[in-house]
Amino acid sequence: MSPKFLFLQQFIRHPRMVGSVIPTSDIAIHALLDPVDWQDVRCVVEYGPGTGVFTRRILERLGPDARLIAIDTNPMFVSHLRQHIADPRLICVEGSAADVEAILAREGFEAVDYIISGLPFSTLPPAVADDIAAATARAIRPGGQFLVYQYSRFVLSRLEANFANVAQGMVWRCIPPARLFWARKGNEAGAALSDAESLAVA
Numbered sequence: 671m672s673p674k675f676l677f678l679q680q681f682i683r684h685p686r687m688v689g690s691v692i693p694t695s696d697i698a699i700h701a702l703l704d705p706v707d708w709q710d711v712r713c714v715v716e717y718g719p720g721t722g723v724f725t726r727r728i729l730e731r732l733g734p735d736a737r738l739i740a741i742d743t744n745p746m747f748v749s750h751l752r753q754h755i756a757d758p759r760l761i762c763v764e765g766s767a768a769d770v771e772a773i774l775a776r777e778g779f780e781a782v783d784y785i786i787s788g789l790p791f792s793t794l795p796p797a798v799a800d801d802i803a804a805a806t807a808r809a810i811r812p813g814g815q816f817l818v819y820q821y822s823r824f825v826l827s828r829l830e831a832n833f834a835n836v837a838q839g840m841v842w843r844c845i846p847p848a849r850l851f852w853a854r855k856g857n858e859a860g861a862a863l864s865d866a867e868s869l870a871v872a
């Protein structure tokens with residue numbers, strides 16, 4: 671089955687979980703990943719990889735000894751990734767982003783450099799969205815970042831509540847236009863002052 675057909679099929683079966691009818695466009699993927707410094711990255715987590723459009727682009731940027739832990743609740747997507755991306759740096763986990771800390775502990779990591787989210791925050795139950803934002807802030811090392819792409823600003827308040835600094839961007843040249851967020855964890859534990867910046871993107 672083609673990745674696009676699998677994506678559409680899973681959206682029809684689980685609209686709130688998948689949250690979009692088509693995978694993210696390559697323009698939005700590069701716009702989110704390009705501003706990040708990928709040197710010296712040891713471990714990255716991806717939430718909601720789906721058919722792997724971001725996964726492949728993250729792997730292109732990662733060094734040979736780094737690890738990418740991709741977590742998705744949908745077993746069809748996890749099995750698709752395991753079959754179609756043969757890369758020893760990729761660890762595919764069937765589970766929820768809300769359990770990121772337990773998943774990291776199981777894989778032998780205390781904290782990660784970046785977490786990249788494709789989760790449909792606006793269609794998740796609010797308590798789950800809150801739990802994921804808080805667990806993510808705990809799982810990222812001081813100075814690390816939570817990178818998020820969405821089609822609305824819904825997630826912003828959760829980012830500002832958990833991260834020291836939130837930069838925003840917008841990609842107009844994709845359908846629908848994508849909102850991008852780079853939320854940085856403060857260097858001191860507990861720092862949560864919001865300092866919103868705006869980046870002009872694409």
Ligand SMILES: C[S@@+](CC[C@H](N)C(=O)[O-])C[C@H]1O[C@@H](n2cnc3c(N)ncnc32)[C@H](O)[C@@H]1O
Pocket residue numbers: 687688689690692693694717718719720721722723724741742743744747765766767768788789790
């Ligand atoms: C909008 S799709 C994004 C897919 C892909 N990253 C892309 O950009 O095309 C959302 C993905 O999040 C997954 N998902 C939804 N809730 C989740 C959760 N609590 N934990 C992990 N993955 C979840 C869905 O199964 C789906 O793969």
